[in-house]
Amino acid sequence: MAYGFLYDPALGSFELSESHPFKPIRLELTRSLLSELVLLKDAQLTAIETIDEASLAGVHQKRYIDMVKAVSQGQTRAEAYSYGLGTGDNPIFPKMHEAIMGICSATVTAVDKVASGELKRAVNLAGGLHHALADKASGFCVYNDLALGIEHAVKHYGLRVAYVDLDAHHGDGVQWLFYDRAEVMTISLHESGRYLFPGTGYTYELGRHDGRGLSVNVPLEPFSEDDSFVECFEAVVPLALRRFKPDLIVLQAGADMHRYDPLADLALSTRAMAKSYQRISELADELCDGKLVATGGGGYDPYRTVPRAWALLWATVSRQQMPELLPESWRQRWQAQSPETMPEQTFDDVSSWKEIPRRPQIEAQNRATVKRLLATLEPIWRERFG
Amino acid sequence: MLVKNIMTKKVVAIDPEMPIGDVYTLMEQRNIRHFPILEQSEGKSAKLVGIVSDRDIRTVGSDLSAQPEISLKDPVRRVMVQPVMTASPLDPVEESAKVLRTHKIGALPVVENDELVGIVTGIDFLDALVKMTGVEAASRLEIEVADRPNALADLIRAISVRGFSVYSVLTPQKDADSVSFVLRVNTIDGHGLARSLSEDGYNVLWPLPKNNL
The missing domain is CATH 3.10.580.10 (CBS-domain)
Structure with a gap:
């Protein structure tokens, strides 16, 4: 069975504004890298099936959708700002509604093909808009493609879905949209909301009503590094997934936990990121017949970091090997426009990085967070799952 | 409230x-x-x-x-x-x-x-x-300003002209001639805003610039 790579040049064709940190060019950087590495040879280039507004309304409020459509067509609306539109983070651009609908359609298609069994797994690197809420744009996200995909799997296939969010920012939109639902577990590892946007994702956000115990948050200290991240991941993610026993895993693989990312304060290398993709892949095999859909997400170091992270993501999901050395021709092609030196290696040479002060305290704090989280969750899980 | x-x-x-x-x-x-x-x-x-x-x-x-x-x-x-x-x-x-x-x-x-x-x-x-500490999706910035009339007003103006809203202001520290404010601002790019405010001469205590890592 094939692995789907959702791709359409149109998905990366919009730009919020020239100075905006969200750079769609990272998609072309990643695709060109994969193509030069011949890792897309066997990929199923899946056609995107456009979703209708009724499905969009399954997650977003009608008046919000109408507002997005109106401002996308250039109409001025005084209330737009209260919907998070036309803010510094979410500037309005022409055909915004259509552009984001395209991204959402790609994620829903990916989920649909995997849920139906047509594809073994699928990846939509343009997706991962995890901050969008039912009636509000937030953090560069207008519509929530992940929530639409998850809702599709629940509604049309009756699946239990585990959502794992590895973006440096808390996956707040997806969490709140499924906060009281029994069919969806959300797990998010992120830099603590005490320091970073959106300011949520604490260990005490556990879900409520039917969803109690199904919202799992691991807030990490700023400047956390590979070892501490992997330790926290290993302590929480396999345990949570094995308790919940999903039929499908949806992975948001934002690439902004990396040390080079200019928006967040974590300090991971591509090695820990690759490790986490590998573990999710193994857990999908163990728990849900391999069924896995992965998206992109944050990632604001578009030249050096994002292409390596997401090439690793695709290689892992599609069960291929990523070489250690990056192709010279690819580096040369992008060096002309990259503000930094293009990397030569897939994995960072962490020994060349300056040592982080307070490393033992950071590790101890993360360990304490995980301990507190599990102490809260385990009794709830025992009651819930036996 | x-x-x-x-x-x-x-x-x-x-x-x-x-x-x-x-x-x-x-x-x-x-x-x-x-x-x-x-x-x-x-x-x-x-x-x-x-x-x-x-x-x-x-x-x-x-x-x-x-x-x-x-x-x-x-x-x-x-x-x-x-x-x-x-x-x-x-x-x-x-x-x-x-x-x-x-x-x-x-x-x-x-x-x-x-x-x-x-x-x-x-x-x-x-x-x-x-709730008073700011619940809306926001970035946390900590900025030290001299204790003089208009210091906070100027700071908030500096943020608003960049297109952002301030959702909450807390005062964790007050020294003899300076005050530090913890602000919650509606942006995902707190670093970008911090950089831009530093260039205007503000003493940003958080977030720390990442390029000296």
Whole structure:
């Protein structure tokens, strides 16, 4: 069975504004890298099936959708700002509604093909808009493609879905949209909301009503590094997934936990990121017949970091090997426009990085967070799952 | 922020004649620790005559009880606390929080025109405090400014001209000639904003620039 790579040049064709940190060019950087590495040879280039507004309304409020459509067509609306539109983070651009609908359609298609069994797994690197809420744009996200995909799997296939969010920012939109639902577990590892946007994702956000115990948050200290991240991941993610026993895993693989990312304060290398993709892949095999859909997400170091992270993501999901050395021709092609030196290696040479002060305290704090989280969750899980 | 903004409006009130054992069961079932007690009298609206908390009934019927003559079958009237300290919906939350602390109690029924309209507990005040620190999706910036008139106004203007809103301001530190403010600003790119403010001469304490890693 094939692995789907959702791709359409149109998905990366919009730009919020020239100075905006969200750079769609990272998609072309990643695709060109994969193509030069011949890792897309066997990929199923899946056609995107456009979703209708009724499905969009399954997650977003009608008046919000109408507002997005109106401002996308250039109409001025005084209330737009209260919907998070036309803010510094979410500037309005022409055909915004259509552009984001395209991204959402790609994620829903990916989920649909995997849920139906047509594809073994699928990846939509343009997706991962995890901050969008039912009636509000937030953090560069207008519509929530992940929530639409998850809702599709629940509604049309009756699946239990585990959502794992590895973006440096808390996956707040997806969490709140499924906060009281029994069919969806959300797990998010992120830099603590005490320091970073959106300011949520604490260990005490556990879900409520039917969803109690199904919202799992691991807030990490700023400047956390590979070892501490992997330790926290290993302590929480396999345990949570094995308790919940999903039929499908949806992975948001934002690439902004990396040390080079200019928006967040974590300090991971591509090695820990690759490790986490590998573990999710193994857990999908163990728990849900391999069924896995992965998206992109944050990632604001578009030249050096994002292409390596997401090439690793695709290689892992599609069960291929990523070489250690990056192709010279690819580096040369992008060096002309990259503000930094293009990397030569897939994995960072962490020994060349300056040592982080307070490393033992950071590790101890993360360990304490995980301990507190599990102490809260385990009794709830025992009651819930036996 | 006023009491009416944080109170629980759906109050479970009980009758003074309800047996203590039943009150206990109701507390367990509803996961509630405080019940206002309303007395109905013909032709008049119900009157708030007392309040009972889990602490007042916990030991009833056991050897630990200070009043061994009271049993679980007795009406709750016998253990309820009166007179009741109350709040008004228009009281500022900090004022009602002080009442709670002064009397070392856990909840205040909210009364308007002699009618019970809500209840506030210690947890509601804690939630209010959390809310005041900024709940909207926001980045946290800590900035030190000289203590002079307009310092905060200038800082907020500097942020607003860049197209962002400030959702909350806290003052964790005040020195002889400087004040540091913790701001919650509606942007995902706190680093970008910090960089831009530093270039304007602001002393940004958080976030720290990442390029010197």
